[in-house]
Amino acid sequence: MLTGSCLCGDIAFEIDGPVDALGHCHCSMCRKFHGSPFVTFVAAAPQDFRWVRGAERVQAYASSPLGSRRFCGRCGSPVPATADVLPFVLVPLGNVTEDPGVRPGLHMFTSSMAPWDTIVDDMPQHAELPPEFAEMAMESERPARVPRTPGAIGGSCLCGAVAFEFDGPPLKMYHCHCSRCRRAAGAAYQTLLRARRNGFRWLKGADNVTNYRVPGTRFECAFCRTCGGRTPWERHDQVCIPAGCLDNDPGVQPTDNIFIDSRAAWTVLDERLKNWPEAGGWNPPKHAPGSATA
Ligand SMILES: [Zn+2]
Ligand SMILES: [Zn+2]
Ligand SMILES: [Zn+2]
Known part of the structure; x- marks a missing residue:
């Protein structure tokens, strides 16, 4: 089972x-x-x-x-x-x-x-x-959205109620394989960008974002309450941005896999990246792996 x-x-x-x-x-x-x-x-x-x-x-x-x-x-x-x-x-x-x-x-x-x-x-x-999945055929593309400020990196949720942009370049881009990120994203891992908070702007829908923190931990995430699309959350002087909500190329690529000891059995690691058993050796995220509070 x-x-x-x-x-x-x-x-x-x-x-x-x-x-x-x-x-x-x-x-x-x-x-x-x-x-x-x-x-x-x-x-x-x-x-x-x-x-x-x-x-x-x-x-x-x-x-x-x-x-x-x-x-x-x-x-x-x-x-x-x-x-x-x-x-x-x-x-x-x-x-x-x-x-x-x-x-x-x-x-x-x-x-x-x-x-x-x-x-x-x-x-x-x-x-x-x-072709064998023809029965699943459904709309799969959102209209492209562009940031408001030329040169900025923009993102939005699935329904478009929430939009944001930030001035690049991002501080860091990495894949987190911890069990909380896997549950939060419902995916193999969560790809996150870190950006400076003072260069980050909500363009609309900041009040449509729900933040969630795992009790007793510093693990946070956020989502649009209309569509469930993942959104950024602010933390100290930085913003954490789930890369999937980006609308344009951030100009960087993920450099690290972190918490690979917690990765899903079915994940294939990108061995060209720096692979860390737990948190990375750079400004490590302040959350530890562990099972979700089920
Ligand atoms: Zn939405
Ligand atoms: Zn994580
Ligand atoms: Zn829940």
Whole structure:
């Protein structure tokens, strides 16, 4: 049996049966919703899937006529989309605790990959939706948005209610594989940028952002309360920005993988980066790995 939950633990689920690996999706809508370079999904049969708690807390955002994004209203974690549109339950693997046994076998929507995203395995790459997934066909692209100030680096949530920009260059860009980041993003890892707070501006929707902090820790995250899309959060003199919400090229690439000892069993590491068992040797994030408070 597989178990999973959102970051805060309000919502939990079980899957009692085999799952199918659907692969890694690099589309811009997944990026904005999860804040990550790509999202890894498995499919479960509806009869094998159960909410253990919190089904009534699941928020939905209709990202397209056929696509409904589900998230926790308290912590913002993406959660599985039950089978009301698709014939199966669509589960973001980042929220699953155990090794599912199956491994992703392909990449999709590589034509819309972020400029800072690099595929480091040799699995098949599909520019759009692989033909065998035709039943999942749904809108996958957001209209491009541009920062207000020429030269700035901009970002926005999936629905567009929240937008921001900051003056570059970013201080740092890295992948965090800790279990909290995986739950917060519902993805293999969370790719974050750090920028100076005094060069950061909310353009709209600052009051539509919900912040969540894991009790007793310094781990924080934030999301748009309308769509669940990941958003930046301010911390001391810096801002932490989930890279998936960027609307243009930040001009830098991730340089480090941190907390790799906590990485998902199905993650393939980019060995060209600096790999740290826990926090990096640079201005380390003040959070330790550990299981979500399920
Ligand atoms: Zn939650
Ligand atoms: Zn939004
Ligand atoms: Zn982390």
